[in-house]
Amino acid sequence: MHSPFRGVAIVGAYDTRQARQLPGMTEAELVLDAVRGTLDAAGLAPTDVDGLNVSTWVTQISSRDVAQWFGGRPVWTGDSMPGIDALLQAAAAIATGQCHTALVATAQCGEYTARESTVSWTRPTNEFVECWGLYTAAEFALMAQRHMHIYGTRREALSEVAAAIRMNGARHPNAVMYGREVAPEDVVASRMVADPFHLFDCCITSEGGTGIVLTTEERARDLDVTPIYLLGGALDRQGMAYVTAPLWDRYGWVGRRAAQLAFEQCGLTPRDVDVAELYDPFSFEVIRQLEAYGFCKEGEGGDFVMGGRIRIGGELPVATNGGLLSYSHAGLVQLLQKPVNAALQLQGKLPADLTVPGAKVAIASNGGSGALFNDVMLLGTEPV
Template sequence: MSLRDVAIVGVYATEQGRSLPHRTSLDLAQEAVFGAIADAGLQSSDVDGVAADWPGPGGEPGEGASWARALGGPVSWVSDSLLDTSGARGVLKAASAIDAGLCDVAVVGGGMAGMFGPGASVGPGMEPCEFTDVWGGYVVPLFALVAAEHMHRFGTTPEQLATVAATIRNNGSTNPEAVMFGKGPYTAADILASPMLASPLHRLDVCLTGEGGAAVVLTSLERARDLPHVPVSILGGAMEAAGGAYVLPPSYSEVGRLGERAAARAFRLAGIAPTDVDVLSLYDPNSFEIIRQLEVLGYCTEGEGGQYVTDHSIGLDGPHPVNPDGGCLSYAWNGTQQMTLKVIECVRQLRGTAVHQIADPQITLAANAGSAAGHYEIAVLGKG
């Protein structure tokens, strides 16, 4: 077997919101996990691999094996590190476990409520960071440091960042599932007119915080062909890490090209070129990160990402649409499960069930995290 012999067969996204006071993290995680299992046409007892959040109460919070009783029996494989339970990283690790024969059906996902809500912001992490906290280095200014250096080196303009933000936000403004549904349409001028948070990032350049859940189910491609949906195969993938997330103030010199090696590996394993990808579902904590990722993924050379988004539409009518669902900028950011939402959008596009459906996509790409976070994961997906 190989990763190509593993498929995503079930997906589920809960409601998403700036604040969900009527929900709990465990409630959202269970809805997402059991929803994805049902979408796959399977029973909970079929699942013997778990990389999913267990927030508690009950069981042991943070321990993936706590799902065993809820699923109806013992499980054969668990992974419960924070980022192993979501997105491309979780999918790649679960697929590797299935490929190795450690389990047959795995679920990746979870949920979060009661952490942020309106007006809240995201810090560097749950634990104190001695070299960033003292300077007020929460996530937005840390990413802003990388963006500012790129602009200084290559002449990237605020208008180019604003073009990215307006495009992705407008996708979300017409997506009924999006937290920012009905907010818009926006122009680049609207983005630039919003308050500055951390130069060069305006408020509308930056994603919102929110709450919600998401999950995906994987199994062998052979078994997937007997299930209700068109199997979505894992054509390739890769991970790259520059160190612990947010532990030091980042510079472009250190993390500006983060993801380049992972992209080369992922495309090599998939046997494709970047231009073969029909839809890009990229992490968008801010508008600049999309420009940076287009460069490291190979859609343009270093320093030309700003010009690329000016000359080539990244909208729904472009050659490689970016975040048709509205991304983190407009659809949802819900803790680590926003990474799973990136995978879900890719799967929906390949199934033909996306809200903003691109015509007949064959290959999609989900990418998580970026420069200031210090890690990057990619999953290249295609119809099985």
């Protein structure tokens, strides 16, 4: 069988500098860095690009603005949220001949200023949510608590996820938390945020940009790069996030449908996956996704993550750059950074001690249970 994405290759992936704050940097400068860095990574010129999905959140730069930075030459622009969604849309545009080389990039900075409150992207102002003091950590905590109640998922499993991922970030020079090693006992020693989440169970906040460029398999052969192939991908969208109760029984397996569709598209199974760039806003969410995608049975995710299995050198390393917990979480930028890091990992471009030797297939995901959406993408070193 052939994947419906056959013929589309990722030829460049790039992260700008990531930091808790990037003083003096505008989103325009930052997204321009992402655009240029991504093209450089692929050895492409601006004139090679005929498809764009480039946007920023705070200052609302759009693909149509950026099309003019490219002299009006691009013929296709996408407007999906920067992330797996945008990549699938861009890949579909290439696969159907609407464009040949599509650049997807984004950046975010200058948003988090009122630090006595949680960051603004975590606290939407809905009338049935805001008055209860909710924000994303509490939303995901409500899911985690229900899972722990039903399946007896242990606190130790959450600590192992947080420590494993944070240890990856400690070894990545571009990670915001570079050098900050964390052991499981440090996680429970950090202050409580929203039960069961301690501070180190929760993602950081930061600023940065990122990008990815896709083209046809044929054009990829002419470039001096290691092409990475899009094997499959799908969305699972269950409605507007943060307006209603995050009910485990209704939304707990969000992403399962996306994973099933993605695996069906290329004929692979979770057993074929070597590395998992999973959305990791909070430690528990990794456990949930491993269960939802079929890496283990329902309720067994807590046991699955133990014993070094999700660490570098284990059977299924997770969030190999340090993820949202340690590498970076710049608003929406983290969505695109999951497939970006999956591509960099498969290209062998991560620091040596974070490289998964012989990795051929990666899964990347965006969004999670508390957000009521979860998108999945499969990437590989060989086309299917």
